[in-house]
Amino acid sequence: MNKLHCDLGKLILKNPVTVASGTFGSGKEFKDFYDLSQLGGIMVKGTTLLPRRGNQPQRLVETAGGVINSIGLANGGVDDFLNNILPEAKDYGTAIIVNISGDTTDDYGRMAEKLSVPGVAALEVNISCPNVKHGGIAFGTVPDMAREVATMVKNNTDLPVIMKLSPNVTNIAEMGAAVESGGADIISMINTLIGMAIDIKNRKPIIKHIMGGYSGPPIKPVALRMVYQVYKTVKIPIIGMGGIMNTEDAIEFIMAGASAVSVGTANFVDPYTPLNIIQGLNKYVEENGLSSYKEIIGAVHR
Numbered sequence: 001m002n003k004l005h006c007d008l009g010k011l012i013l014k015n016p017v018t019v020a021s022g023t024f025g026s027g028k029e030f031k032d033f034y035d036l037s038q039l040g041g042i043m044v045k046g047t048t049l050l051p052r053r054g055n056q057p058q059r060l061v062e063t064a065g066g067v068i069n070s071i072g073l074a075n076g077g078v079d080d081f082l083n084n085i086l087p088e089a090k091d092y093g094t095a096i097i098v099n100i101s102g103d104t105t106d107d108y109g110r111m112a113e114k115l116s117v118p119g120v121a122a123l124e125v126n127i128s129c130p131n132v133k134h135g136g137i138a139f140g141t142v143p144d145m146a147r148e149v150a151t152m153v154k155n156n157t158d159l160p161v162i163m164k165l166s167p168n169v170t171n172i173a174e175m176g177a178a179v180e181s182g183g184a185d186i187i188s189m190i191n192t193l194i195g196m197a198i199d200i201k202n203r204k205p206i207i208k209h210i211m212g213g214y215s216g217p218p219i220k221p222v223a224l225r226m227v228y229q230v231y232k233t234v235k236i237p238i239i240g241m242g243g244i245m246n247t248e249d250a251i252e253f254i255m256a257g258a259s260a261v262s263v264g265t266a267n268f269v270d271p272y273t274p275l276n277i278i279q280g281l282n283k284y285v286e287e288n289g290l291s292s293y294k295e296i297i298g299a300v301h302r
């Protein structure tokens with residue numbers, strides 16, 4: 001019996017270890033390292049309705065403990081994904097989860113409709129991007145806007161809908177409740193924290209776009225706290241991420257309430273991290289005499 005069998009309601013994964021959007025391309029970039037079918041799933045890099053060149057460089061900077069990125073969702077657009085990326089990715093033998101971003105609520109609906117095709121296992125909805133019809137406020141920072149996006153996507157697809165929460169809010173539990181009431185099947189969290197780095201020689205921000213998304217090991221305590229708070233608030237399953245580097249980190253997320261995890265920035269350090277975690281979880285389950293890793297979901301207690 002597969003003790004790592006992962007059941008996220010409408011989405012079934014062979015194990016709870018996925019790779020995070022924007023850190024693993026579409027899988028193609030990593031397929032020479034190992035057989036991708038070992039992964040629970042791949043969250044492919046952010047896709048938009050139309051092609052995007054992304055932001056001007058410099059787009060990535062390493063800090064004392066993590067990275068700041070401002071890629072600006074560079075991608076070939078949803079049609080390019082459907083015509084040129086999905087035909088290969090659907091044969092990797094793992095769940096292909098497409099990460100979508102929009103400028104408007106309607107954009108999300110149109111993308112959901114277009115992507116509802118065989119080979120796509122689920123949609124992961126990035127709401128950390130600005131709503132151009134509402135003065136550029138990020139969808140993921142206003143509960144009503146986040147709920148609206150969830151409902152729009154749900155109304156345009158039969159695929160499982162994963163709403164990806166932004167940590168750049170005061171009350172994360174409220175955001176979790178909002179997307180759940182909008183119809184989300186699953187929550188993934190967290191996206192990056194807004195950060196900044198300065199080159200003191202020329203007194204300029206290192207990232208051309210001034211600010212970017214901060215990720216990697218230092219954000220783990222924040223991510224864990226947020227997963228814990230949302231787990232206490234919602235009934236739908238959570239995919240936890242934010243600074244996961246090894247098996248122990250993954251177990252912390254599961255104990256905080258995540259039913260699955262996603263490995264992001266760690267892929268840049270060691271592309272084998274997700275496989276090491278799968279192996280580590282199997283070992284943990286055996287050593288602790290568990291019948292399934294599910295026994296430790298939300299198991300943290302005082």
Ligand SMILES: Cc1cc2nc3c(=O)[nH]c(=O)nc-3n(C[C@H](O)[C@H](O)[C@H](O)COP(=O)(O)O)c2cc1C
Nearest residue numbers: 020021022046069126190191215216242243264265
């Ligand atoms: C270079 C880079 C690009 C990213 N692109 C996306 C993206 O397109 N869509 C998205 O929802 N999240 C994106 N993320 C956020 C990650 O998926 C993840 O939520 C975040 O980095 C936290 O996990 P980590 O600390 O393990 O990296 C990106 C992160 C990085 C580092």
